[in-house]
Amino acid sequence: MSNEIMEMKIEKAIRKAPMLSPGTVKLLQLAGQEDPDMQAIIRIVKHDTALTARLLKVVNSAAFGLLKPASTVDRAVTYLGLRMVVSTAISNNVGDLFNKQLDGYESSGGSLWDHNLFCAIAANALAPHAKTPLAADLAFTAGLLHDIGKAVISEILKGTTQAILEGIAAGTIADYLEAEKAQVGMDHAQVGQMLARHWKLPDELHPPILHHHRPLRAEPEARALTFAVHLGDTLAMMAGVGTGSDSLQYQLNPGYTECFDISENDLACILLNTTEEFQKIKASLENS
Secondary structure, three states: OOHHHHHHHHHHHHHHOOOOOHHHHHHHHHHOOOOOOHHHHHHHHHOOHHHHHHHHHHHOOOOOOOOOOOOOHHHHHHHHHHHHHHHHHHHHHHHHHHHOOEHHHOEOOOHHHHHHHHHHHHHHHHHHHEOOOOOHHHHHHHHHHOOHHHHHHHHHHOOOHHHHHHHHHHOOOOOHHHHHHHHHOOOHHHHHHHHHHHOOOOHHHHHHHHHOOOHHHOOHHHHHHHHHHHHHHHHHHHOOOOOOOOOOOOOOOHHHHHOEOOOHHHHHHHHHHHHHHHHHHHHHHHOO
16 A cells, blocks of 8 residues: 555544544643643633543542542642643543554553553653753653554554564564554654644644654754653553553663763662552542
């Protein structure tokens, strides 16, 4: 099948993808700010009855163990923080897309959401180690969305796994990203950027989606954020929270030391703490 036909199939799949609500897009825009306006976040949540109901269930779930139940949006948002609000909004809004089975990666339903969530938590924890200021909430959001292209490209890749892994093992293919391009003319990162445009995501989120496997290709001003997601992605796969056949089939770029002042011991601690936080957040969302 020609690349032109493949591109048409991908564009059609993107058009069929669910749209983010205007409120969710506004939340993502706020997450990109250095000092997000919590009152603005509360106002957005209050105008979304479904999100309000879900957030109240999340904050009152057993995972958080509040002694006194939270009954107002103000208290729920203040207690949970922007990370949980963004996670809940995306789960509520396009959760079906993130939770569907990835046949093209021979991965079960929910694996994409779990992987993205783990990467997001890790990227958030990495932000304070950046050599230049990096908003932790922005790093979290970028991590949560970095692999969205897999939800689109998976169906088109169905049945290619064995050939891809054999090519990588034989050294004829550099990594899974190159294999995807060989199979369908573009990789999941490129498809992810196409979906980011379709969703009208903030400009800051485009580089980490497009370049999370090739972080040095990001413009200098976007490199720290892109490397945070690149490292978070690697830590997620190391923890066994991958998306199937492509797990650990990419190279870690050592250039992260340009953007981060971080030791191997720091990374080990982040991996451990992220695993604990991941289980807590996952439980709170599943039980709400």
